[in-house]
Amino acid sequence: MSGPWCELKNAQAVPLAEVPDLPIDALRQAVITAVAAGARLGCWCGDGAGRIVAVMVDDAGGRLLVARAVVGDSYPALTPDCPQAHLFERELAEQYGVVPLGHPWLKPVRFHHRSGAGPDAWGREAGSAIEPGVCDMFRVEGDEVHEVAVGPVHAGVIEPGHFRFQCHGEHVFHLEINLGYQHRGIEQAAIGGPHPRTLYQLEAAAGDTSIGHAWAHCLVLEALGGGTPAPGAQGLRALMLELERLANHTGDLGALAGDVGFLPTASFNGRIRGDWLNMSAVVCGSRLGRGMLCPGGVRFGVDRARADDLLRRLEAAQRDVTGAVELLLGAPSVQARFEHVGVVRAEDAAAAGLVGLARRACGTAVDARRNHAVGAYRGISLLPAVATEGDVNARAQVRWLELRESMRLAEWLVSSHVDEPLRTAIPPPRPDHLAISLIEGWRGPVLHLGLTGADGRLSRYKVVDPSFHNWFGLALALRDEQISDFPLCNKSFNLSYCGVDL
């Protein structure tokens, strides 16, 4: 699979001159060939200077492959030959006005104007108002067919998005998901940076994945600058990432319990989730780990007394969450509601390019902590949690397996931690370089891509939250389901809106 690519390891930078510049047809073909050989499309985006940058993630080989191509106003779309490119190509059209000809469903992603001058992919004038969510929607025709529209504002304390169901009674033929309501301009704001705010905007790219995004960002800046983080920071970064995973998986299992009316675990886990968050606050003062990571290391250390406090808390939370989740997953009434609901077939998951937890629930044993290990994960043996059925139950089981593994890791990370230097100075980014990082957040791999210009400032910064790959998986899971199971299916993915909208 080497072909015309430049090979990188996770968190490695390369001079732009070493990134192959292919004709667009050759880049298309290279992506198709790499996907056929087992890689997935990690990123397909404009660089803001007339090129497309493609990143392939080769999990088996532990490599990232990158190449680029000059592109004009249009090119033959990749999506018909490589479905997992579908949202990337919509994004490219929206961000830079580059039209992928033959894309089967070319709609906006975030409902904003393109950057730079020139025609918009949909012929919208530069100064015209863009109404979010106003676009073509797939529609099933028939006498008894009806549409159900939900959102953007939902009934609970959750983020906005619009869901459109094509139904026949309870039966869902199709679900279409329109996001973009949370768009805050994170990628655009990073250009010319890193600015003082860039790290904080990325910590808030998806607030429930603050550590995942902050770490991915720090890796990009460290790689671009040619520095390495302080050794004492490595274990603490991993500890914070595991605490983030523990909190979210615990919360999600509780929410799944709530959606099938199994109230004991719904109640217990809502509280235990807070116990994990409080451990993050013990380390750095913030329950979400805000302010913990910085390029070069971390800002708070853990001395012996604090480590002992954390171990006591870990032990208590471990006991509580084990009791609560075993109660949930051992209940026949819960099994009956979880099994065979919201199924994504393994071949569909592969074709759609699902990642992370949702992909592992379809039988693919991939985890960036193992396949693309950085920092403390280099010294840790870790088995990806896998289930095979691709249903709500599989996604719940994967969470539980990962919870147990994370508790083991967290305990090890706390016990083995030594208070070494926490932070080193990182040189400023080198000019005309490219760096890619991949961090396995709790939903899946968080990918950041940074390019610098001749002035050593960021000329392009790309963020790919795992949700970007996985929202289409939720749409697939709803096919031929009952609409009343939407909350359950949705919660089993629990994807980020703001992580996509940026």
Place this chain on the structure above:
Amino acid sequence: MIGPLIERLKQGHHTNRFPAVVPPLPDRLRGRPTVDAAKCPPGCRVCAEACSMQAIDLATAGPRIDLGKCIFCPDCEAACPAKAIHFGPEYRLATRQRADLSVEEGTIYALGKRLEGELLRLYGRSLKLRVVSAGGCNGCEVDVNVLGTLAWDLGRFGINYVASPRHADGMLLCGPVSRNMELAVQKTWAAIPDPKVCIAVGACAISGGPFAGNPQQLGGASAVVPVDLFIPGCPPHPLTILDGLLRLVGRISEAKA
């Protein structure tokens, strides 16, 4: 049947007793800062320059921190050569006026007073809120949501989140109000029957937070609706949010501030 009961006994009782008893807070919690301007070297501007949110300006009395812009990061405290700024564990932060979100040497922080007159009569014992995330990162949202868990049990104060603006007495808003949510926020607000209150939670909803200045957002709730309560933080600790809500409905008296 016996399994859940046994587990229930094992899990125990965890609802905290706030406001009678303040639950333990992490020692590193960055709550309300204090400024000791006497320590400031003459002409020093280090804190203001370290603040990437431009939340600090140097008044005659020394550094003044705008908690509406502050994301409670460690930058200014770490940068200060004289240790004049310290973010302590003081969790009480909510105010009724935007201008009150200000910390400087020699001034008393004006915590939010309760609603008055008809609003207090209507909502003092029952306040139903519609929560809208408008460009929020799901950070404030999760800590708003957590008040509904049994550790906090917001319902015991008569405060609940409701599933329709038609059932609501007010709106709780998170996020800087992205342009793409402006219309939805306006429609939600219009759909809530009068009289109503608006609560802005988090730096984004107060000032745009880390996104202030990005053209894709409006710089907070006040750009679209009148705000009755400001709860700063990034995100605020759940206790800070709860304290603010209870002050608004008069369940915590000003005397305790």
